[in-house]
Amino acid sequence: MEIIWSQNYDPLNNAVLSTMLAALPIIVLLGSIAVFHIRIHYAALAGLAVALLVAIFVYNMPGQAAAATTIYGGAYGLFPIGWIVLNLIFLYQLTVNKGLFTLIREHLSSIAPDPRIQVILIAFSFGAFFEGAAGFGTPVAISAAILMQLGFRPLSAAGLSLIANTAPVAFGALGTPIIALSAVTGIDIFKLSAMVGRQLPFFSVLIPFWVVWAMSGLRGMLGIWPAALTAGLSFAICQYLVSNFHGPWLVDIVASIVSIVSLIVLLRFWKPKTLWELPDVGDNIPAQIKTSSTSANKKEMVRAWTPWLLLTLFVFAWGIPAVKKSLNTISAPEYEVAHLHNMVVRTSPVAPAPTAEKPSKPEEAVFKLNWLSATGTGILLAAIIAGLVIGCSLSEMLDTYIKTIWTVRFSLITIAAMLALGYVTKYSGADATLGLALAKTGVLYPFFGTMLGWLGVALTGSDTASNVLFGSLQTITAEQTNVSPVLMASANTSGGVMGKMVDAQSIVVASTATNWYGHEGEILRYVFFHSIALASLVGLLVFLQAYVVPFSNMVVK
Numbered sequence: 434m435e436i437i438w439s440q441n442y443d444p445l446n447n448a449v450l451s452t453m454l455a456a457l458p459i460i461v462l463l464g465s466i467a468v469f470h471i472r473i474h475y476a477a478l479a480g481l482a483v484a485l486l487v488a489i490f491v492y493n494m495p496g497q498a499a500a501a502t503t504i505y506g507g508a509y510g511l512f513p514i515g516w517i518v519l520n521l522i523f524l525y526q527l528t529v530n531k532g533l534f535t536l537i538r539e540h541l542s543s544i545a546p547d548p549r550i551q552v553i554l555i556a557f558s559f560g561a562f563f564e565g566a567a568g569f570g571t572p573v574a575i576s577a578a579i580l581m582q583l584g585f586r587p588l589s590a591a592g593l594s595l596i597a598n599t600a601p602v603a604f605g606a607l608g609t610p611i612i613a614l615s616a617v618t619g620i621d622i623f624k625l626s627a628m629v630g631r632q633l634p635f636f637s638v639l640i641p642f643w644v645v646w647a648m649s650g651l652r653g654m655l656g657i658w659p660a661a662l663t664a665g666l667s668f669a670i671c672q673y674l675v676s677n678f679h680g681p682w683l684v685d686i687v688a689s690i691v692s693i694v695s696l697i698v699l700l701r702f703w704k705p706k707t708l709w710e711l712p713d714v715g716d717n718i719p720a721q722i723k724t725s726s727t728s729a730n731k732k733e734m735v736r737a738w739t740p741w742l743l744l745t746l747f748v749f750a751w752g753i754p755a756v757k758k759s760l761n762t763i764s765a766p767e768y769e770v771a772h773l774h775n776m777v778v779r780t781s782p783v784a785p786a787p788t789a790e791k792p793s794k795p796e797e798a799v800f801k802l803n804w805l806s807a808t809g810t811g812i813l814l815a816a817i818i819a820g821l822v823i824g825c826s827l828s829e830m831l832d833t834y835i836k837t838i839w840t841v842r843f844s845l846i847t848i849a850a851m852l853a854l855g856y857v858t859k860y861s862g863a864d865a866t867l868g869l870a871l872a873k874t875g876v877l878y879p880f881f882g883t884m885l886g887w888l889g890v891a892l893t894g895s896d897t898a899s900n901v902l903f904g905s906l907q908t909i910t911a912e913q914t915n916v917s918p919v920l921m922a923s924a925n926t927s928g929g930v931m932g933k934m935v936d937a938q939s940i941v942v943a944s945t946a947t948n949w950y951g952h953e954g955e956i957l958r959y960v961f962f963h964s965i966a967l968a969s970l971v972g973l974l975v976f977l978q979a980y981v982v983p984f985s986n987m988v989v990k
Contacts, residue, residue: 435497437795439778440862442869444492454491455866458484458854459892462937466954467961473944473953474843477850477937484854488861499857501773505798506856510849510938512802514570514894516809518844518942521574521744523837524816525946528740530833531823536737537582545700548583548711549649549657553641553664555579556597558692561668562745564598565685566752567808568606570942572598575744577946584711587952589648591943592959595934597644599967600637601685602896602930603629604672607752608681610926614900618908618922623680628923628989630676630684632974633930634669636967637688641665647963649709657705660696667695686749740819744812751811760806770798773860782913783865783906796860844945851937855893859902864892868903872910879979882907882921883928883972887964890932894939899929916979920988924975931968934960 445451462480465471471479485503488494545551556576563572573594580590603610604626611629615622641661646654654661671688750756769775775795778784787793804810820830858864867888874881885907889899903925911921933939940957944950977984 435772435776436495437776437778438495438498439780439793440783440865441492441780442783442862442866448870451491451866452870454487455858455863457487458858458863462854463957466937467957470954472843472951473937473941474847474850477847477854481850481854481857484857484861484863487863488857492861492863494861495772495776497772498776498860501770501798502856502860503853505770505773505800506853507849508800509856510852511845512804513807513809514852514938515845515848516804516807517567517571517812518574518809518848518945519837519841520809520813520816521571521578522841522945523834524740524744524812524819525578526833526837526840527816527820527823527825527830528737530829531825533737533740533823536733537579537741540734540737541579541583544697547657547705547708548585549645549653549709550660550696550700550705551583552580552585552593552597552644552648553657553660554693554696555583556594557641557644558664558668558689558696560594560598561601561685561689561692563748564601564605565607565683565689566745566749568602568609570939571748571808571812572601573939574942574946575741577943579741581947586712587944587947587949588955588959591940591947591949591956593644593648594946595939595943595956595960596647596963597640598939599930599933600633600640600668600672601689602933603633603926604676604681604684605896607686607754608684610896610900610929611681613897614904614922614926617901617904618918620908620919620922624919624989625923625926626681626684627677628919629681629927630673631987631989632923632927632971632978634673635974636971637669637672638662638665639970643963643967653709656707656709659703660699660705663699664692664696668692682754736823739822740816743815743819743822747811747815748808751806751808757803757806761803764805765801765803768800768802770800773798777860779862779865782869782909783862785905785909798860840948841945843950844941847941848938851894851941855898858892859898864889864902865906868906872906875914877976878910878914879916879921879924879976880969880972882910883924883975884968886925886928887932887968887971889925890929891936891964894933894936896926896929896933899932900926917988919990920975920978923989924971927975928968928971931964931971935964 443451458480461483465476488499545554560572560576563575576594577590611625641664668688671691675684675687777796778793868885871881871885889903890896907921907925908918911918940953944953
């Protein structure tokens with residue numbers, strides 16, 4: 434019989450040294466990418482190796498449990514996340530093969546001819562719809578792919594899509610991060626939804642301005658301020674109303690649709706005085722994008738948009754809880770991970786101290802192979818139907834799929850290694866060591882607690898995972914520092930959204946979608962400042978909400 438292993442968050446009996454070693458895998462990973470320009474799949478494998486050494490030899494995690502954790506995390510990286518990426522790139526390649534890029538580019542250019550408005554419409558408003566319907570990297574992949582179609586350089590397409598996909602993340606996948614946060618903290622889901630809805634709308638207004646500023650500078654941003662204000666403000670108002678008076682489930686769906694419609698209506702009556710032109714796209718863009726063509730007729734335009742319309746329909750349908758539940762009743766096997774399931778126990782202060790009534794509950798490790806209800810399966814079905822509609826034969830689609838697997842092979846390795854690294858840090862307790870270091874900041878805790886949420890997403894690639902990881906710690910520490918637990922639990926998810934753009938998983942998805950694999954270090958350097966700056970602004974807002982009137986009046990009781 435295997436012995437249950439309890440985590441120790443100061444294994445060296447020296448908080449500073451323990452924290453430094455807990456951070457070592459992250460330092461190796463980011464340093465390899467950004468400083469030494471090592472290919473990201475090698476960097477991820479190196480970070481994973483260091484994480485395993487730290488887990489086994491520093492935290493004394495049993496070897497079998499560490500190995501099981503690696504397999505568990507890697508499997509989750511391949512499914513459902515890798516499954517989404519693979520099938521999305523498959524659909525993307527089908528449209529490439531049929532030369533439909535130019536038609537879509539012309540149509541979008543006619544609706545929003547200025548690239549600054551295109552990035553708001555596609556990366557912010559349209560991307561938010563996919564975040565709300567699916568999450569898990571889907572919006573970044575789709576937004577980056579479409580921006581490439583519009584002639585954006587790979588770095589800009591990837592980086593701007595990552596920056597834009599922030600404010601909607603907390604309510605992504607039909608409110609999954611908030612639902613998970615409520616489950617681990619015991620705080621009412623409607624209170625959490627309302628509190629997050631009193632934090633992120635400020636940034637929903639800001640992000641359209643910010644992403645255009647990152648793209649074209651201050652002067653370029655000022656040239657389209659009515660479009661940025663319309664898209665951001667309409668999204669923010671809906672985000673506040675739905676999150677406070679309905680709940681977390683439909684926030685992004687409703688807000689994104691209103692934002693898209695509001696922006697299109699504005700463009701019927703207003704145009705920027707001068708059009709901002711993209712730099713020369715160079716040789717990184719596929720030939721189909723750079724080829725000019727005559728205006729397409731209506732039938733051709735419908736054919737060009739069909740794959741993306743089908744994708745939208747299937748992703749939305751697969752995100753509906755009733756649909757997921759029905760598909761899961763058909764096939765959703767679950768596998769308890771040997772040597773890990775119910776073998777690891779989180780201890781105080783990360784978890785509440787055990788009592789006779791409530792003993793410590795071991796961490797579950799169950800791999801759910803819900804292949805039918807997985808978002809990636811919906812994307813695959815959309816791609817197959819779209820391929821038939823645009824004239825692909827079954828043999829063509831099979832050949833394209835095999836080539837797509839080869840194209841994304843390193844991306845899949847990276848995602849698997851990154852998730853394995855994240856799981857090893859979670860089950861060994863190294864993540865909690867880092868979290869506790871940020872929590873020991875006294876009166877500044879509201880700021881640094883928010884940054885803890887950022888760290889959680891930067892490590893795991895998921896706002897949901899960060900909430901599961903640090904949600905309980907946030908509420909416990911909040912009570913110890915006389916700060917509202919509702920505020921700090923919400924701050925974990927609100928701060929976490931700004932870490933989404935720097936986690937390796939999202940960066941790999943973006944580089945794969947733009948056919949720019951191997952340049953992840955450049956993408957990381959492009960977005961890192963924006964991630965830190967925006968997370969700090971969220972931290973400042975939370976600090977004001979904790980202590981300063983009138984901001985403190987916004988806190989949900």
